[in-house]
Amino acid sequence: EPEVTQTPSHQVTQMGQEVILRCVPISNHLYFYWYRQILGQKVEFLVSFYNNEISEKSEIFDDQFSVERPDGSNFTLKIRSTKLEDSAMYFCASSEMYRVHGYTFGSGTRLTVV
Amino acid sequence: GQQLNQSPQSMFIQEGEDVSMNCTSSSIFNTWLWYKQDPGEGPVLLIALYKAGELTSNGRLTAQFGITRKDSFLNISASIPSDVGIYFCAGQNSSNTGKLIFGQGTTLQVKP
Numbered sequence: 027e028p029e030v031t032q033t034p035s036h037q038v039t040q041m042g043q044e045v046i047l048r049c050v051p052i053s054n055h056l057y058f059y060w061y062r063q064i065l066g067q068k069v070e071f072l073v074s075f076y077n078n079e080i081s082e083k084s085e086i087f088d089d090q091f092s093v094e095r096p097d098g099s100n101f102t103l104k105i106r107s108t109k110l111e112d113s114a115m116y117f118c119a120s121s122e123m124y125r126v127h128g129y130t131f132g133s134g135t136r137l138t139v140v
Numbered sequence: 141g142q143q144l145n146q147s148p149q150s151m152f153i154q155e156g157e158d159v160s161m162n163c164t165s166s167s168i169f170n171t172w173l174w175y176k177q178d179p180g181e182g183p184v185l186l187i188a189l190y191k192a193g194e195l196t197s198n199g200r201l202t203a204q205f206g207i208t209r210k211d212s213f214l215n216i217s218a219s220i221p222s223d224v225g226i227y228f229c230a231g232q233n234s235s236n237t238g239k240l241i242f243g244q245g246t247t248l249q250v251k252p
Contacts, residue, residue: 030182057238069183069228069242082237117182121238129173129238131182 028052030132038138047103049118058101059119108139146243161246162213169231172212177226
């Protein structure tokens with residue numbers, strides 16, 4: 027079964043530092059997403075990405091966040107200057123189309139900002 | 141913004157019992173999804189519903205897409221200990237960006 031792979035599984039960073047979370051989506055998927063889940067809360071949409079550009083972003087996805095597809099396989103989320111409230115699980119997902127067919131989540135990166 | 145109201149928030153049941161949980165929204169969704177999340181893992185898709193009124197089963201799981209397109213339910217029959225986890229509903233609207241809106245989750249505990 028194809029998987030969405032995320033690295034690292036856990037990242038601890040100092041407040042104010044930049045972090046890059048990495049994802050390898052399923053190879054034939056065209057749509058890529060990042061979601062966030064603060065401990066004990068629901069999963070929240072951050073951003074969707076298609077054809078090398080952001081197609082939608084939430085109010086959470088402010089100027090401190092950016093996404094990139096630097097090559098044909100990786101999809102990254104960068105947080106420029108982390109804050110304590112950025113501590114959360116970050117999930118990458120990908121889908122074949124904008125509809126949900128084949129929408130698959132990775133296992134997540136736990137980001138802890140200290 | 142759009143919100144999904146999921147209930148109940150948690151359930152503690154005996155093995156073998158049936159379980160029902162539901163989601164409602166003030167907005168219309170074109171697609172409803174039900175996910176299960178185990179601790180430290182990402183959501184795993186259980187059932188996807190694409191048409192209003194659709195009733196779909198996956199083993200012991202049954203889900204329905206409400207006629208009004210504003211609600212959905214998930215039933216689990218004859219629960220077993222490995223059903224333990226958090227169940228989330230998620231909806232997708234007419235947006236062509238693929239964005240999913242998640243409910244708050246139902247935590248299910250099953251007593252053997």
